[in-house]
Amino acid sequence: MSHNKISVMILGNMKSLKKALITNILGKDLSVLTKKKILKNTEIYDDDTFEFTCTPDLSTTCDDIRELFSKNPNFDLCLLVVEDGFSTGNVQKQIKDLNKKTGKPREELTVVLPLRYKFTEYPFKFYTLEQVFSKLSKLLKDKQLMPTNRKKRKRPADTAEPQDGSKKKEKLTSTKVNLVLLGLAGTGKSASGNTILRKKHFVSKPSSNPVTTECQVEETEINDLHVRVIDTPDMFDDDTEPSVQEKYVKRCKELCESELCVFVLVMHVSRFTDGERDILKKLENTFGTKVKEQTVILFTRGDDLEEADMTLEDFLHSCQPGLKEIIEKCDNRCVLFENRSSSSDQVEKLMNTVSVVLKKTAKIQ
Template sequence: MCLLVVEDEFTTQEVWQQIENLHKITGKPTEEFKVVLPLRHKPEESYPFKCCTVERLFSELAEKRNVMATNQRSADETHHQTSGAGSRGPTDNRKRLKENHSNKVNLVLLGLSGTGKSATGNTILGKTKFESKASSVPITTECQEAETEINGTCVRVIDTPDIFDDEINSSVKNQHVTQCRRLCQSDTCVYLLVMHVSRFTDGERDILKKFEKAFGPEAKEQTIVLFTRGEELQSAEMSLEDFLQDCQPGLKNIVKQCGGRCVVFKTKPPDQHQVAELMQTVNMMINKQQKQ
């Protein structure tokens, strides 16, 4: 696949010129180049080149990956049958991520009470499945799940109660963690560490330690920090980069430990564009880890 990713201000003429240059350099026919359009642009028939959106590209890649995985599985089954290999041993999440070429992903919402996990879950799902409201007591008290499909990927959203609260009995928290791990047993699991953009509390300072204790030391390799109340950044005319640059060292460290993967969300009003950006980050992380 020869992909030419273009920026927002592209002109048809410039892009075509580039395709011709690439054709001269590589010898590949111009029809083999596909232009990946910036977000918000829709493929138009008037373009003289093949083009697609990032979302469409990811679903095409996922389809191709599925076909390859099916072929690989058939080859593996043949090999197992001929070599008489026994059943597979237990798989950890990282191994599952590498092996899992299916088109399914679990998104697990984690974070303190009131940070907006349930509201974020509803935004991802595009419908209200989880109760979300302002409250001084936790509203979500059990792990819950709901599914949707986003650009060909089956996304299971898992909403959780606050499992980091020191006030809550540890056996209750362990039950939530066990339930959450059970829900994530099959398919790739991506953790979304949900934090309020303008509040970094003492309870969040050692959140990664508690998180690792619950889900294992490698879990942060599959984590994206998701900041809610993005509209507060918008009204302060700040980008996520500006915010991260000026934020507290403790928060900077959390983002750093999560590989710098972070997104910003606003749920009032919900905006599906931010869901597409989140899925882009999810897919990039999964693709990168599968290559490692």
């Protein structure tokens, strides 16, 4: 595997789909490329920047995939191509089997949705084709493989997004969004803000008293979105003086300016408290009745779940009815954070969910 190229492993059950994806990304017919065979059933296609490893179909008993990962597990991206009409259960099984076979963490295996599929909730990490392009561009930038005068990669017509995809992208990239971190004291709002910003901007520490006592905004760029992260004190504590609560709310709304807002309701997986039981009602009273359509629930302390050998799905499955109701009212938009880890995957998942909300509320689509 070449270290000065972006290395992408393409997994899946249909050779034609895997090859079509490579063709789309490279913008070249694969027959013009020299195909290298490194293992009996594995082909490599490359150009000056990318190296694609096209693996044998998952349904075969061939052991190439295991061997590829054991020789070099550090692919920049592992994409699992699925066919139109796929069953979620089957895909989950494929991911589970791959994880067992290769040791590759499930969250590092990303499903590429077929063209007509749009954002929705899936119990696995996924990209639309558009997101695959955006991820590859980011990798190119990160690896500094893209000289500033490099011609923009032209996408062949057959890779076009459904309807007016390119126009939508343009709109999205110029979008500013406020991520407003809300929740009870100590749930990890500030820590999550720092994870999103990839920098310790907000004070976050263990304390029996509320730590954040002023709203604060910090800004960053994520996947071409201009993101304003707004950290807040606990605005919903019944013990806080109403005048102080009002001050917090007023300041938070001022900081939101006129930009689109996605409310990130921060809770931790270890406790669901009485104060959280009616939190959606409180959110509605404060930010209006449409707030739940713009809310993503962010669970912190993913490390606690991991220690208990549980996935987010396990946790959601067995959680209290009161919490289930809140989650359902927010259209099941949940993400899991482990703020002790710097993994960018969790932020990416959050941003995917934020995009879903943006597309709905701002009618970008």
